[in-house]
Amino acid sequence: MKSYDHKRIERKWQARWKKSKLYKTADTVKGKKNYYLLTEFPYPSGNLHVGHWYAFSVPDILARALRMQGKNVMYPFGFDAFGLPAENAAIKNKLNPRKWTLGNIKYMKKQITSMGASFDWSRELATCDPEYYKWTQWQFLQFFKAGLAYRKETAVNWCPSCKTVLANEQVVDGKCERCGTEVIQKQMLQWNLKITDYADRLIDDLSTLDWPEQIKESQKNWIGRSEGAEIDFRLTGNVGDDSRYLILHGREGKPTSVFIPWLKEELEKAGHEVEVPQLPNTNEPNAYEQAEYILKNCTVDEKTVVIGHSIGGVTALRLLEKGAKVRRVILVATPYSGRFLDGKKRPSVTDSVKKGFDFETIRNNTKSIIVMPDVKDDRVPFSDAESYAQKLAGMLVHGRGEEKHFMGKIEPDVLMCLCPTIRVFTTRADTLFGATYMVLSPEHPWVRLAIDDDHKVLENKDEVKEYVTAANKKTELERLTEQKEKTGVRLKGVEGVNPATGEKIPIFVADYVLAHYGTGAIMAVPAHDERDFAFAKKFELPIRDVISTGKMESGVFAGEGVLVNSGAFNGLKSIEAKSTLTDKFGRSKITYKLRDWIVSRQRYWGVPIPIVHCERCGDVAIPDPQLPVTLPEIKDYLPTGDGKSPLAKAKKWVKVKCPQCKGTAERETDTLDTFVDSSWYFLRYADTINKKKFADMKKMDAWMPVDLYSGGAEHTTMHLLYSRFWQKALYDLKLVKDSEPYTRRMNRSIILGPDGQKMSKSRGNVIDPDAVVAKLGADTVRMYLAFIGPYNEVSNYPWNPDGVVGIRRFLERVWRLRDRLTISVKKSDGHTISNIERMLHVTIKKVGDDITALKFNTAIAQMMSFMNEAESKGITKAQYETLLRLLAPFAPHIADELWSMMGHKKSVHIEKWPAFDPHKLASSSFTIAVQVNGKTRTQITIPAAVKEDAVKEQAETAAGKWLEGKAIKKIIYVPGRIVNIVAGE
RNA sequence: GCCGGGAUGGCGGAAUGGUUUACGCGUUCGACUUAAGAUCGAAUGCCCGCAAGGGCGUGUGGGUUCGAGUCCCACUCCCGGCACCA
Secondary structure (H helix, E strand, C coil): CCCCCHHHHHHHHHHHHHHCCCCCCCCCCCCCEEEEEEECCCCCCCCCCHHHHHHHHHHHHHHHHHHHCCEEEECCCEECCCCHHHHHHHHHHCCCHHHHHHHHHHHHHHHHHCCCCCCCHHHCEECCCHHHHHHHHHHHHHHHHCCCEEEEEEEEEEECCCCEEECHHHEECCEECCCCCECEEEEEEEEEECHHHHHHHHHHHHHHCECCHHHHHHHHHHHCCEEEEEEEEEEEECCCCCCEEEEECCCCCCCCCCCHHHHHHHHHHCCCEEECCCCCCCCCCCHHHHHHHHHHHCCCCCCEEEEEECHHHHHHHHHHHCCCCEEEEEEECCCCCCECCCCCECHHHHHHHHCCCCHHHHHHCEEEEEEECECCCCCCCHHHHHHHHHHCCCEECCECCCCHHHCCCCCHHHHHHCCCEEEEEECCHHHHHHCCEEEECCCCHHHHHHHHCCCCCCCCHHHHHHHHHHHHHCCHHHHHHHCCCCCCEEEEEEEEECCCCCCEEEEEECCCCCCCCCCCEEEECCCCCHHHHHHHHHHCCCCCCCEECCCCCCCCCCCCCCEECCHHHCCEEHHHHHHHHHHHHEEEEEECCCCCEECEECCCCCCECCEEEECCCEEEECCHHHCCCCCCCCCCCCCCCCCCCHHHHCHHHHEEECCCCCCEEEECCCEECHHHHCCCHHHHHHHCCCCCCCCCHHHHHHHCCECEEEEEHHHCCCHHHHHHHHHHHHHHCCCCCCCCCECEEEEECEEECCCCCCCCCCCCCCCCHHHHHHHHCHHHHHHHHHHCCCCCCCCEEECCHHHHHHHHHHHHHHHHHHHHCECCCCCCCCCCCCHHHHHHHHHHHHHHHHHHCCCHHHHHHHHHHHHHHHHHHCCEHHHHHHHHHHHCCCCHHHHHHHHHHCCCCCCHHHCCCCCCCHHHCCCCEEEEEEEECCEEEEEEEEECCCCHHHHHHHHHHHCHHHHCCCEEEEEEEECCCEEEEEEEC
């Protein structure tokens, strides 16, 4: 007969499957359950490597097996087509990124076809297709309208080589993940997504998922939730102790609104006089009227600090305009120019707002102005605060509201701005008695305030300023690596008050305290914190042990202890002391390491952010009918270098009419991070062709959540976290029905070169799959990759060129076996099952079980064992055909060829998966081990039906040699396994 | 430092508390061949022994058990995540 010609066979069957549309998946099939098998879609780099084969052809085994087992399986394919390489190629070789990408996709599709994978190509997608990114933009705008997308000036990771902003996840060891260049810090206005709002749910919902523990742990670490306490430390010294305070509430407010009662109490506790008037006409406030009212009814003098919340801040400014002279003005979540982020106007307030201010008079009538917007405010645009701070020559403080727009009952940032208090975060409230000094980060708002303040708060302002300026120049990494010694400067003229002991303690600014974590300020407990200890040693600060460790030597860091050994809490356990002290002096607080997701990229080849910047209306969403905002064609893809995207060069495109006021405006020129594109592609697969929605709800319902998602371990804290966030955000907007996208996830291993090293051109150890396929066939390559190790565990497997040959041999043996099939002979006794029939049923069971468990390697091993037996004993036509059906998912081409050679007209891939007969699994007799005192000595063969006593007797006889001179104490018989004779002297 | 995962022949790996090393590769011997390759058959954990057989073997040390790769305790090393995160 013909020999196994893989080239002919693979070409033939790939063409037939395509022609008969064998893998086109309907959304519903009567009587079949849907199963959504997803593998991470690739970037169209232009060439298929072994990793792609491993990623796509091995899960195809599962897809095919589940189909034969009666599931309606969707196994889709697409391309993550936006991103840097296309642009780099464009810059380097003067190619159009679109043409380059589309060319690569075309070529790769051809290569992928050679895998013989059962992809449903009718659902193919590419993220650079306007029909796709129209919906990326649309979803982004839903988030924008819901306040989940916002623009903020942030210190961002900037790659000087790629000339773009990088997400934290793209910075590895302080270097650009892509090009290895040292990343620097740069202040830029960036689009952010509020993933931090979802931190708790992203952690808590992990428990509902069938994911490997390793991935869950990684995500938890990344989010970094830690439960601790915030404790307020009052300041004393040159902090304007004789100030009196006038608090002006906002629209629809009163003296008991929001944080006002709390703030009043806190200020009075510190010994200040506080006045909170009830302003007139709060429903439709008129700032002029309110200012008049204050002048008439309240005390306003040069010791007065005026605090205006929201529209109350406008009143404060009008007050100064009218000539009131005050010590300081603090605008909390103010001012706003009469428009809101949602685009709605509130006409009743615009009169007294819009009129424009006499900024000069205001500046002259106060010694300082602080503008403190809430960085997470979703009502008042942050940019308003920036421009007002500039016009007022005021200090801009990036505040953080407990509630958006500073609407919380307690707003510590407001109190901090007024000087008397610094709030610290600690997980060790039990060590409060040991806090002997405080440290603020160089970026701490109060430090910025103090060095800019007209008042003489600090006695060594210049020294502090110098330190802060130097620290700001460095990146976090530089601070860490450049200096092993702790540095810092004491803030002279102010002291903190330890709320537990009442003692006055020094305050330092030092860069070992991080600005973005907790409150950016700490209470230092040198006896129980290594870092504080090092700092205290250097600056000769007191070290007080408040936890009895028994190990404490004078001046030596004591580490963690058990019992609190201080004043009122003597003998209390740490945990008890923690909660007691937290309740008494602070409040419990949860912090996260996770930061918001910066999504803007100063790059051409990405999704344009569908926003228009209008002088009058601010940031305005592009209306739905105008979507998608398509990428304009440009000539030069190089970034401008000043932080702007190459899109800024498309002048005609940039200039638009504001959709709201129809005046001239400019388009946003940044594009979206490609992780945005991939945050929802799995939803689109459910309904790739939909022109009215990103996907039809019913169709998504048919497929989502994904049953199994296979992908690379490198996406654990990036794509996997982002897409979970995206799904939850869509869920909250009622756009999808599930709050989690993937039920089961597995991370895939990496295929190394034959030398055990990562494949790379420079090492010369790259395996070209096309070459191996040409030589040995796609079936061999697929099956070898499945055989190399368990698929559901992360490891690194070297490609063994000899090992591949082993699989090819196996397939050749299956091919040749067809010529040696025996004729079925009925056993005369009719009861006993032939050994080969028994083994076939064992194989059916094991192959099925192992595929479901993603242990393709042992499934293949079982088929090999069966083949070994089949070759020596011979098998019947029916048994052979059963083997072909088991082989079909693994080696689809050869299986279909042999199946048709057996005389079948239809493809083996639409056959039913063979069922095993449980009665046929058991052997009629078996060999068991005989142990003496737990050591295996010999074996006996016994019939299946034999009684226990007979087995024991037989074992005793067989083991006689090892029992000489010993008394048998006990015999343990485990049916089918062992007999253990326990004997002694 | 904290958290998670792991360590089994020459190699990739199997193994519900029950014959350690299935399956494949490699190696050795044999058959076929002028020869090589391919193919087929046999052997293959280590040590001692002509053999029968014996001893030792799943990172290290202990424990539980009739019996431990598997369960418990302590440790070593490797991989992954986080990390001046208070």
